[in-house]
Amino acid sequence: GENVEQHPSTLSVQEGDSAVIKCTYSDSASNYFPWYKQELGKRPQLIIDIRSNVGEKKDQRIAVTLNKTAKHFSLHITETQPEDSAVYFCAASKGGSYIPTFGRGTSLIVHP
Amino acid sequence: DAGVTQSPTHLIKTRGQQVTLRCSPKSGHDTVSWYQQALGQGPQFIFQYYEEEERQRGNFPDRFSGHQFPNYSSELNVNALLLGDSALYLCASSFASGDTDTQYFGPGTRLTVL
Numbered sequence: 001g002e003n004v005e006q007h008p009s010t011l012s013v014q015e016g017d018s019a020v021i022k023c024t025y026s027d028s029a030s031n032y033f034p035w036y037k038q039e040l041g042k043r044p045q046l047i048i049d050i051r052s053n054v055g056e057k058k059d060q061r062i063a064v065t066l067n068k069t070a071k072h073f074s075l076h077i078t079e080t081q082p083e084d085s086a087v088y089f090c091a092a093s094k095g096g097s098y099i100p101t102f103g104r105g106t107s108l109i110v111h112p
Numbered sequence: 113d114a115g116v117t118q119s120p121t122h123l124i125k126t127r128g129q130q131v132t133l134r135c136s137p138k139s140g141h142d143t144v145s146w147y148q149q150a151l152g153q154g155p156q157f158i159f160q161y162y163e164e165e166e167r168q169r170g171n172f173p174d175r176f177s178g179h180q181f182p183n184y185s186s187e188l189n190v191n192a193l194l195l196g197d198s199a200l201y202l203c204a205s206s207f208a209s210g211d212t213d214t215q216y217f218g219p220g221t222r223l224t225v226l
Contacts, residue, residue, distance in 0.1 A: 006154075032213045043202065043217040044155065089154050093213060099145075099168050100215070102154030
């Protein structure tokens with residue numbers, strides 16, 4: 001089955017810095033890669049996603065890049081703010097049935 | 113537009129007991145997936161229901177079972193509870209016939225087994 005590795009497990013940055021979280025996947029058939037943000041005690045919320053026919057996608061301060069050949073994808077957050085502090089999960093799945101495999105999460109801490 | 117809802121919010125049970133968790137999908141969604149999220153871990157897929165049938169199942173024992181009703185709502189049942197079943201149980205809904213695989217999560221049910 002699919003295996004998703006996520007790094008780092010913890011990321012501490014100063015407000016205004018950029019943050020990068022990286023994930024690798026094992027199944028070359030995976031074609032959908034969402035990112036979720038989960039604040040303490042709350043539900044995971046989809047913040048951005050990318051499909052295998054696209055190399056990069058941006059939404060304001062958030063961007064995701066995908067390298068299908070290397071089977072890795074990354075989340076980039078620019079101009080970080082304290083409210084960006086949360087656990088971020090990447091996931092990978094094959095289209096259709098959508099059974100995602102999640103990474104173990106990255107705890108992002110943004111210091112004011 | 114109502115999002116995904118789950119009940120109850122919290123639940124405390126003892127070993128050996130049985131529990132039922134409930135989920136109502138986002139309006140317009142017809143597929144419900146259940147996940148177990150242990151502390152400090154990512155969500156682990158339990159199973160997915162579509163058209164009142166279990167369509168996919170993750171690596172969970174038969175103690176975990178579910179049901180989907182004609183209105184697309186769903187239940188997760190866990191029998192013979194173990195201490196290791198303590199976790200946040202998340203429900204996520206999606207639209208099977210759409211061109212998107214996007215899932216939306218509910219707030220979860222925090223299950224504690226003593």
